[in-house]
Amino acid sequence: MIELISRLRAALRRRVAERCGHPEDTFGPYQHKFGRWLDTGPEAREDDELAEVREAVARYLAVAAGEGRRWGTTLGVIVGGLGALVSFVTIRALS
């Protein structure tokens, strides 16, 4: 079971890397704006350029989070379905 979970995690890591792509390909086109966003602090006043980069970073992370959520849902439904079946049958049999 532990082996299966670690394989699943490795597969998820590969999938996330493939789905999101290399960060340089995503953020390179933002040119100096990306470096500017990194230099400013969260308390700094945000102009259009900084908002553009922040949103791009959030989008990049959201794609990965969405992928994790999809895989987690699939695994949860399978394991939960099996658990539900076993629990239901066990309780029925005991009763």
Added chain:
Amino acid sequence: MSDPDSRSLTIELEGSPRRARLTVAPPVSGQPKAVEFAVVPDHGGPAGQLVRIDAEVIFTTASNERDGWRDWHVKIYRCANGEEASALREHLHRQAAALQRVNSYLPAPQRRQAIEPPWAVVPVQVVRGDGQLEEMANVVTTRLGVPLDQIVARLRQHLPAWLGDRARPEEILFAVSPQIDPLRWEDTNPHPATEHLEPFLTLAAGLDHLHSHGWAHCDIKPDNVCRCTYAGRTDYVLIDTDAATRAEPPPQTLRTSQLYEYRGLRQLRLRPGHEPSAGLFYAQDRFGFLTVVLSALAGREWVDRVLLAPDPEDRYGGRIVDSGERVDQALAALWPDERWRPLRELLAEPFGTGPRGQIALEHPDPWAADWLNRVREAEARCVDPVRSAARRGTPAPWLVTDAEVERVRAAAQAHPAGRNQRVRLAYSAVARGAQAAAASQFRLAAWRWGAGLTGSAVLVALGAFVIGR
């Protein structure tokens, strides 16, 4: 004469209010490198006549035990005799003074001492091997109101054994300079790495000052540009000033790296017989500056392999970099997206022969800062219409919290890196953050669905059991 303790060589640098004491480490490689200088004779001579001095140089480092910069770079010159050492010392002194003058003209509101950053060129102090005082009086003058510095460099002790038994103090000179961080160059950048443009501003301004005083660095290339992070800012700074020379009157000999040689000087070298003009020396510096900026933006390996390679279409043996049109084509092949066109045009323009090409490069008027500003303006015009849809105050997508986005920025800011390194750190942090977000959502969804379905089934079965009884 020789000191048996090889670690005891110390140098003192005094300049109010700071006082540095450098402990010179023995060199890692004892093999000296032969260098040649063309210098004005020690006691004058016919105008324009230069004396050739052959010297050996050993490179090593030193650490500062007191105030100021911690790590230092040390060059140890050994001349054939005391007279040559004296002439070389005068020469290095003039170089150091001219280059330090450039730094003193750079705007620096927080500078307490004239030899503090910001620098366009890393400052060099000359130290005599015979232990006598070396004063750089009237050198560090500034129009910014910084008081005149008296920098006194003094050799504290006799020469160590690792300089060799034949070393005579009067034949030895030291040139010490603060050690700054090397730049990490990318091989090829699929997108223009324009985050490098800002740290070049100080260097560009300094280059213009240097030329306005009739001097040229003559060896600007990627190897001779380092990064200086100081008081929260990062500048790219020129190092290795051995080849620096007065451009007016133009010298008859030039020490430069052939790979980064300006076409005008290369033609002179290949077809001797003509006198070089001062403009060629300014152009050499500007050409070197262009190759450095392009190495930062497009990748160093790409510049060496593509731009500095022979042009197969040029039957006179020219290189791609000798033609603005060919440079533009090469840049278009590297960054084919049409949005980069304004930037590509500005980067290729100085390699041409027009008024903003060869004519501007060889003219004594300042050029570098203006060109760099125009490049930055061109970069601002490279707008991607798809991406410009972002609006201020847009919330993060619901699966990601603002804190997760901030973690990326915090991870990149956690290291004392320049902006280019910070961008690389941020790429790693984004990739790590993406994996962490995916793993976290994976666990959350798996537990929710797994526990939810199982729990629901247990409740239904128990309910049925209770109702059945």
